[in-house]
Amino acid sequence: MxxxxxxxxxxxxxxxxxxxxxxxxxxxxxxxxxxxxxxxxxxxxxxxxxxxxxxxxxxxxxxxxxxxxxxxxxxxxxxxxxxxxMGGDVAGVNLSGNPSVILMSGLQGSGKTTFSGKLANFLKTKKQKNPLLVACDIYRPAAINQLHVVGDQIGVEVYSEPENKNAVSIAENAIKHAKANGFNVVIIDTAGRLAVDEEMMNEIANVHQAVKPQETLFVVDAMTGQDAVNTAKAFNDRLDFDGVILTKLDGDTRGGAAISIKSVVNKPIKFIGTGEKMDAIDVFYPDRMADRILGMGDVVSLVERAQEQYDEEEARKLQKKIAKNEFGFDDFLTQIQQIKKMGSMKDLVGMIPGAGKALKDVEIQDDAFKHIEAIIQSMTPKERSKPSIIDMKRKTRIAKGAGRKIEEVNQLMKQFDQMSKMMKMMQGGGGKNLMKMMGGMKGMN
CATH class of the missing domain: 1.20.120.140 (SRP54, nucleotide-binding domain)
Known part of the structure; x- marks a missing residue:
């Protein structure tokens, strides 16, 4: 980034x-x-x-x-x-309506449909809302199907009328459906359009007038740079939207849109897209983004992501295993899975101060743990629970089963041993215990 x-x-x-x-x-x-x-x-x-x-x-x-x-x-x-x-303070999303209506707008290919799903997932999991997705793209042949696929992925209902070619009536009917069925947020996905297309701009203006949304968001591809800013201005002149969503910030982003869009349209960036997965969405914090642009990392966001995966009961069980010297490869595998849930490896490394600069020429793949997982999964249940029994004969079999070299198995064993010792030390008097350390992390907000 x-x-x-x-x-x-x-x-x-x-x-x-x-x-x-x-x-x-x-x-x-x-x-x-x-x-x-x-x-x-x-x-x-x-x-x-x-x-x-x-x-x-x-x-x-x-x-x-x-x-x-x-x-x-x-x-x-x-x-x-x-x-x-970039805006100074973080800008929240307005969810005051009953239901709250969010209208998505933008160019074709900017990622509106996918981000509509990400936003629904965010509001469902982080804000405990009950969202309804609405398919109002009546022009792109696969748009309705795409939104239904996205909805199925995240467990959110999608309202559509495939035979209806009137976007205004679809949106109005969807809001009636939401009120009748207990949905408290309605996210309307509209067709992509050019600001110079008068007919299409009139259509979205009519939808806006009919549903009176609490939030009108402009979705823009961050990789388009200054063109994105110019397009945002043209849309804002017609729609007077409430905020901007920058998608594809995980790509080869130049940064022009993120830095200058606020001063051009005087509307805040509210969310950013950081990957392809449905949970790859972040609230936009101008101060944290400034830190990352200047290579200072983003420790606060890193801690917040760690907290989301923190399970107090699991941490307590892990603490007991470490105290009894029973920490095994199954536990190690669980920790890897939790790290992977935090986001892409490249994004996580960028949040660590100095790490991005130190590893700038290193290609960090999202499957960085793949070979480690393969080695662990090639072990028998007994070997995973009692690593001390793994001798040279077993290592040879494990390496062959994982399709890796024996040196890689040896390296993993050595790293695992070092990590086990470190965790054992953390249980002692100095650090008190792992739970207290995690508790301290939770208080960092």
Whole structure:
């Protein structure tokens, strides 16, 4: 996420490092590189210029020229300004209606249908809502089927009228259906359209007028950069939407849309899509995104994801096993499964401060644990519960069964042994125990 922008900003700040004396020239050179990095990321020229002007004014006001650590202070000023540029505070979703109506809009191929499902899943699992998905794309042949497939995946009902070619009446009937059947959120998936297509824009304006949604969201592909910002402005002029959703942030994103869309349309980014799975959706936090753009990681989001997978009862059982020295490969496999549920490995690594930079040339695949799982699954139940019985003969059989080399089995055994010892130590007086550590993590919010 934003790898190129992060690298270029890091090089810009490097100008201030290693200089015993900081001058106006050094600061100007740094900001020139910052502006260039923003332009390369497809940020509008005026926004990039105004941004660096504000940073310069604050830097001079903070006496950056005389401070002992001007590089660090400059990073902080840039981080604060980036946060403000992307919206400042987190923007929530309005769920005040009964039912709450959310209207999805955007271009064709922006990911509206998939994200409608992600949003329904988010509201169902995180907000304990009972959502209804509505198929109002009456033009794309497979759109209704696609939404039904998405609905089946997440266990959410989909309302559709395949023979009806009037989007307004479908939306109105869906809201009546929601009221009659206890749905408290209605998410209306509409057809993709160009802002210059007057007939299509009139249609969505008519749907908007008829259902009076609490939230009108504009879905945009983050990989389209400045084009996304221009399109958002055209849609906002017609619809006056409430917020933006950026999809495909897990791809090769330049960053221009995320950085500049708020200042152009004056509407907040509310959610981001970070992958293909139905749970790959995050609330957009401008300050956390600024940290990630500057290569500082995002520890808070990482902890929150860990908390979502934290099971107190399972942790208590695990603690007892560790205390009795009974921690086995089945338990290890369970921990791997929990990590995988937290999201893509590349995204998780990006949340660890410094890790993204250290591993920038390393290709991190989502199946990074695949060979470990294969090795463990090639063990017998007894071997998984009592790793100490695994001798060379067993290792050879395990390696053959997993299709891996004997050296990889040895390496896994060594790592497992080291982890077991570390967990045993955590049970002792110093760290008190694993439960207290996890309890501390839960209090970090």
């Amino acid at each position: 934003f790898d190129n922008l992060t690298d270029k900003l890091d090089k810009a700040f490097h100008i201030l490092k290693g200089h015993g004396k900081i001058t106006d020239v050094n600061v100007a050179d740094t900001l020139k590189e910052v502006r260039r990095a923003l332009l390369d990321a497809d940020v509008n020229f005026k926004i990039a210029k105004d941004f660096t002007t504000r940073v310069k004014e604050k830097a001079i006001g903070e006496n950056v020229l005389t401070t002992l650590q001007p590089g660090q202070l400059m990073v902080k000023i840039v981080k604060d300004e980036l946060t403000e540029l």
